Amino acid sequence: MTGPQVEVxxxxxxxxLLLGGLYALIGIGMTLIxxxxxxxxxxxxxLMMVGMYIAYGLFTFFHIDPYxxxxxxxxxxxxxxxxxxxxxxxxxxxVDSILPENQVILTVxxxxxxANLATIFFSSDxxxxxxxxxxxxxxxxxxxxxxxIELSLSFPWTVSFLFSLVITAGLWFFLTKxxxxxxxxxxxQDNDAALLMGVHVEKMRVITFGLGSALVGAAGCLFIxxxxxxxxxxxxxxxxxxxxxxxxxxxSTVGAIVGGIVLGVFESLTSTYxxxxxxxxxxxxIFVAALIFIPGxxxxxxxxxxxxx
Amino acid sequence: MxxxxxxxxxxxxxxxxxxxxxxYLMHIxxxxxxxxxxxxxxxxxxxYCGQVSFGHAAFFGVGAYTAGxxxxxxxxxxxxxxxxxxVFVTGFALVxxxxxxxxxxxxxxxxxxxxxVILRVTAENLSFLTEGDLGIMIRERTWVDxxxxxxxxxxxxxxxxYLVKKVIGSKLGYYFVAIREDQDAAESLGINTTLYxxxxxxxxxxxxxxxxAFYTNxxxxxxxxxxxxxxxxxxxxxxxxxxxxxxxxxxPVIGSIIMVLLAEGIRSIPNLGAAHHSFFGVLLIVIIIFxxxxxxxxxxxxxxxxxxxxxx
Numbered sequence: 131m132t133g134p135q136v137e138v139x140x141x142x143x144x145x146x147l148l149l150g151g152l153y154a155l156i157g158i159g160m161t162l163i164x165x166x167x168x169x170x171x172x173x174x175x176x177l178m179m180v181g182m183y184i185a186y187g188l189f190t191f192f193h194i195d196p197y198x199x200x201x202x203x204x205x206x207x208x209x210x211x212x213x214x215x216x217x218x219x220x221x222x223x224x225v226d227s228i229l230p231e232n233q234v235i236l237t238v239x240x241x242x243x244x245a246n247l248a249t250i251f252f253s254s255d256x257x258x259x260x261x262x263x264x265x266x267x268x269x270x271x272x273x274x275x276x277x278x279i280e281l282s283l284s285f286p287w288t289v290s291f292l293f294s295l296v297i298t299a300g301l302w303f304f305l306t307k308x309x310x311x312x313x314x315x316x317x318x319q320d321n322d323a324a325l326l327m328g329v330h331v332e333k334m335r336v337i338t339f340g341l342g343s344a345l346v347g348a349a350g351c352l353f354i355x356x357x358x359x360x361x362x363x364x365x366x367x368x369x370x371x372x373x374x375x376x377x378x379x380x381x382s383t384v385g386a387i388v389g390g391i392v393l394g395v396f397e398s399l400t401s402t403y404x405x406x407x408x409x410x411x412x413x414x415x416i417f418v419a420a421l422i423f424i425p426g427x428x429x430x431x432x433x434x435x436x437x438x439x
Numbered sequence: 440m441x442x443x444x445x446x447x448x449x450x451x452x453x454x455x456x457x458x459x460x461x462x463y464l465m466h467i468x469x470x471x472x473x474x475x476x477x478x479x480x481x482x483x484x485x486x487y488c489g490q491v492s493f494g495h496a497a498f499f500g501v502g503a504y505t506a507g508x509x510x511x512x513x514x515x516x517x518x519x520x521x522x523x524x525x526v527f528v529t530g531f532a533l534v535x536x537x538x539x540x541x542x543x544x545x546x547x548x549x550x551x552x553x554x555x556v557i558l559r560v561t562a563e564n565l566s567f568l569t570e571g572d573l574g575i576m577i578r579e580r581t582w583v584d585x586x587x588x589x590x591x592x593x594x595x596x597x598x599x600x601y602l603v604k605k606v607i608g609s610k611l612g613y614y615f616v617a618i619r620e621d622q623d624a625a626e627s628l629g630i631n632t633t634l635y636x637x638x639x640x641x642x643x644x645x646x647x648x649x650x651x652a653f654y655t656n657x658x659x660x661x662x663x664x665x666x667x668x669x670x671x672x673x674x675x676x677x678x679x680x681x682x683x684x685x686x687x688x689x690x691p692v693i694g695s696i697i698m699v700l701l702a703e704g705i706r707s708i709p710n711l712g713a714a715h716h717s718f719f720g721v722l723l724i725v726i727i728i729f730x731x732x733x734x735x736x737x738x739x740x741x742x743x744x745x746x747x748x749x750x751x
Contacts, residue, residue, distance in 0.1 A: 170545040172552075218724060225731050229685055231491040234545045236727045238493075238674060242720035250714055365669060369556060372549050380546075407564045414557040418538055421550065425541065 137279040142402040143395060144281065150394025151291040152352055155298065156367060157374030157386035159345035164375060165318040165382075166338040169219070169233045173241035174346055174371050175364030181207050181347030182363075183248060185354045189259040196259050197293060200351040204344040211343025214240060215336050241364060248361035258358045261286065290352040297348055298387065301341075305383070314338055346371075366410070373417040379427025388428050392416070449597055456586045465585045469657065471699045472592045473650055477672075478679035478691025479599050480646035485677070486686035487607060488639040489619025490540070494551030496672035497558045498644040501531050502651025503666040507575035508568060510655075517577055520652035528648030529641055531558075536640045540633060543622065552673065559667030574662025577655065588657050595653065599646050604688060606642065615639055616686075647676075670716060678719060682726050684735025693734055 156178065163171045171177075184203040188194040194202075222236050229235075266285035305311035316324040317334045325331050346367075374393055378385025393416060400412030424431060455468070477495065485491045505527045506520020539550040562569045569575070582588065606612050614635045617625040626632050655661050666672065675698060683694025701722070705715040730737045 170549055172549075218728070221728055222731075225728065229485070229489065229491060229731075231545055231548055232727050232731055234491070234548055235677060235681060236724060238677075239720040239723035239727070242670060242674070242716045242723070246714060246716035246720065250717070366556075369549075369553055373553070376546075405564075407560070410560045411557060411564070414553050414560075417550075417553055418557075421538055421541065 133279055137281065138402065140279065141281055142398050144283065145287070146395030146398035147391060148284075148287045148291045148394070149398060150391030151294045152349060152390075153370060153374055153394050154387040154390025155294040155349040155352070156346055156371045157378065157390045158298065158301065158383055159342040159349070160371035161375045161378065161380070161383060161386040162314075162318075162338055162345070163342040164380060166314060167219075167335050169223075170237070170372070171339075171342065172234055172237040172368055173214075173244060173364075174342075175367030175369070176241040176244040177207060177211065177343045177364075178346045178350040178353075178367050179248060179359070179361065179364040180210065180244060181350030182354050182359045183252060184347070185351040186257055186259055186359055189261075189354075196261065196351050196354045197289065200293065200297075200348045203351050204348045207347030208340040208344040211340040212336050214343075215339035219339070220332070220335070241368070245361050245364055252361065254361055256358045256360050259354050261355050264355060284356070286355040290356060293352050294349065297345070301345070302383075310334075310337065314341075370413065373413055373420075375427075376417060377420045377427060379429035382427065382429045385427050385429040392428070445597075445600060449593075452593055453590075456589060462585060465589060467699060467703060469585060469589055469592055471695050472589075472596045473653060473657075474675070474679055474695035474699055475692045476592070476596050476599050476650045477647055477676050478683065478695050479596075479603050480643045480650070481676045482680045482686065482691050483603055483606065483615075483646075484639045484643035486680055486690075487612060487619065488615040488636060489622075490636060490639065491544075491548045491677070492551040492640075492643075493548045493669075493673050493677070494535075494553070494555035495643075495647050495676045496667045496669060497535065497551070497555040498528050498532065498647040499651040499654070499672050500555075500558055500562065500663070500666040501528050502648030503655045503661045504562060504569060504575075504651075505648070506652040506655040507577070507661050510577055511570065511575045512568070516581075517652075517656050518581070520655060521649055524648040524652040525645050528644050532641045532644035533637070535644075536637045540636050540640065552669065555667055555669060555673055559663050562663040562667060569663070572662060572664070574660060574665070575655075577659040580659055581656065588653075592653055592657075595649055600688070602642075602646075607688075611635070611638065675719075678723055681723065681733055684733030684737070687733070687735040690733050690735040697734075 156174070160171060160174050163169070163174075181203045184206060185196045185199040188199045188202060189196055218240065219233060219236060222233050225232070263285050268283040268285065268288075270279070270281040305315055313324065313329045314334050314337065316327065316329055317331050317338075321331060324334075370393070374386055374389040376389075377392060378387070378389030393413060396416050397409050397413055401409040404412065420427065456465075460468075477499065481492065481495055502520070502524040505524040506517040509515055509520050509523060510517040535551065535554050539547055539554065542550050563571055565571070566573075607615070614625070614630050617628070617630060618632050618635060622632055651666060654666070679694035679698050680691055681694070682697055683692065684690025698719075701718065702715055705718050726733065730741065734741065
């Protein structure tokens with residue numbers, strides 16, 4: 131491999147890693163909801179879209195930096211998620227019907243309404259937040275003068291990545307160290323046992339849905355400085371979140387992080403070496419491959435290894 | 440009387456063009472029949488076999504593109520797409536089934552959704568075959584008048600109805616329902632669940648693909664965003680069955696009448712046209728909460744509510 135080729139490869143890997151960090155945040159929200167409530171939230175991407183529009187609105191009307199708007203958007207999305215869970219999803223979970231997938235179809239309905247409302251209020255124009263640091267980047271040659279290859283690290287991408295690391299760490303702390311977090315994990319492990327141990331399962335479900343929405347809303351705020359925004363963007367991110375959860379293993383938070391990074395790297399490799407338009411196909415190729423070869427997700431590989439020893 | 444209802448209805452529908460209704464109404468009726476074909480096929484897989492698919496647009500699109508590519512690349516009539524789509528769609532259904540049918544419940548639903556998106560992106564990018572985003576245009580229409588299109592789709596619908604009825608009445612149908620009710624129990628009774636799920640998927644896919652091939656001929660224009668649309672094809676197929684009635688013979692027909700009329704109605708209201716997805720979404724939410732088995736499926740419940748309203 132010649133110098134420029136190495137440069138392209140390394141640059142692709144770096145941007146894939148940064149993208150993967152953000153994907154992980156989207157995937158964690160989905161996997162939390164899936165683990166605790168045993169339903170797939172197909173409105174996940176649309177909730178992210180709502181978060182992005184909140185950040186966009188705050189930036190356009192109040193000139194609040196998108197990164198700061200995480201603090202506002204995440205609680206708003208938490209409230210939205212709690213309301214959705216309490217008044218729409220919970221009643222459906224109690225209703226008896228022929229098809230058990232009713233909740234999934236319900237979330238599709240919610241997603242449709244959210245996307246359509248966004249179209250009505252904001253029109254379907256592409257929007258972005260023109261922050262002044264959007265094109266800023268760090269270069270390897272600034273640090274290491276005689277380096278043989280040139281690599282760059284985009285400023286907004288890096289900041290978004292760091293933010294998502296901080297949020298993930300915060301979530302980890304919440305889930306492992308606090309009482310509520312432990313109750314959520316107990317509910318995910320065994321609904322009935324948690325109920326018998328005195329965990330308020332119903333409340334945990336509501337909190338989890340809110341938490342998942344808040345996470346994906348935060349991810350939306352982190353995405354907006356580096357991405358553009360339009361009302362139908364939700365669908366593709368729902369699929370990304372789903373691919374990540376399948377890849378990582380259902381209901382596993384660590385799996386979601388690993389899955390997100392694998393997906394990010396793979397996607398940026400396809401768009402560099404095959405073509406931009408094919409990146410979504412690459413995403414799903416990896417999804418299909420995961421279904422066929424490692425149906426339990428990446429975490430099942432770890433587990434198998436541990437059993438062998 | 441009830442036994443002959445389909446025959447009587449067929450006879451009445453067959454005489455409909457003789458009455459001389461206007462072209463727009465004819466268009467609506469053709470759409471209603473086309474959607475009820477798709478609804479019936481979805482119902483076969485989703486309602487009876489319990490495998491909820493979010494990716495029927497994949498089969499619809501493959502059928503539509505089979506007809507379109509035959510016309511565009513091989514210069515033969517797009518009508519050959521109807522028989523040809525059977526072969527191609529079966530092939531695609533076998534591949535998709537091999538990948539997705541190992542998943543259960545909601546995961547199957549999402550995997551099929553992903554399949555629909557994969558095929559859309561592929562169709563957008565394989566421009567030497569599919570003309571990419573430009574789409575395929577059928578430049579010569581077979582008939583200007585809609586009557587023959589009407590008879591063709593009516594024939595397809597009648598065959599579909601008959602097929603669904605035969606399948607559900609046979610042993611195969613009982614296997615499907617057993618799989619829906621409890622897959623593990625079905626397996627333990629010696630039903631080869633993978634085989635029968637694949638059969639249900641193939642049957643359902645082929646019918647949807649035929650509807651897709653008809654769509655190409657009827658509309659005269661297809662592009663990946665239209666025929667592989669998630670919200671406008673896959674979700675509408677689900678909604679038709681959910682609204683009409685899951686696992687009922689007449690549910691998809693009722694559902695497609697309601698959905699097509701609703702879509703056309705909302706689109707014709709000036710300022711509300713853009714909001715038709717919202718209406719669909721709200722309708723879907725309301726139906727799932729209050730009538731989870733659809734209008735036909737929850738018929739007794741509906742009657743009770745109506746009677747209760749009359750004599751409080």
